[in-house]
Structures are given as C-alpha cells and as structure tokens.
C-alpha cells in the first residue's frame with residue numbers, strides 16, 4: 454500500500470508528462486482509483502507512482518471537488534446515476 458494514502462479524502466492526480474516524458478498539453482486533475490497496489494487515473498487507467506515509469510505528476514487530496522478532467526467527471530456522473 455502507498456504510504457501517503459489518506460482515507461476518506463479524494464485522491465487527485467495531475468499528469469504532467471506521460472511515461473515517455475512527453476508533456477500533456479492541458480494537464481487536468483484526474484480522480485485516482487486504487488486497484489491493488491497501483492494508483493491509476495479513472496479515465497485512462499494510467500498507472501503512476503514510484504516504480505511505475507517516469508511519468509511526472511502532481512498529487513493532492515481533497516475533501517470534495519477539484520476534478521476538472523472531463524472524462525473522469527463523466528464517468529463519476531454515470532456511476533452516481535446507477536441505482537442500487
């Protein structure tokens with residue numbers, strides 16, 4: 454498990470470059486999902502973190518809001534619309 458996991462807060466990541474060191478044009482904040490040991494972006498499943506290639510990124514933990522990746526927001530809205 455990641456040592457900087459903060460429970461009950463939303464984990465966000467902004468990918469600055471991809472694995473190949475290529476810069477993203479308009480970096481946005483993605484929702485991070487934790488699957489196994491590897492955190493990854495919700496929309497693209499892009500894995501990041503120590504030992505996961507050389508992508509540059511920023512992370513933050515928030516109580517709410519902050520996501521401005523359109524794909525992530527769309528996925529979250531669709532999930533919230535599911536009636537259980």
Ligand SMILES: [Zn+2]
Nearest residue numbers: 483496522525
């Ligand atoms: Zn995203």
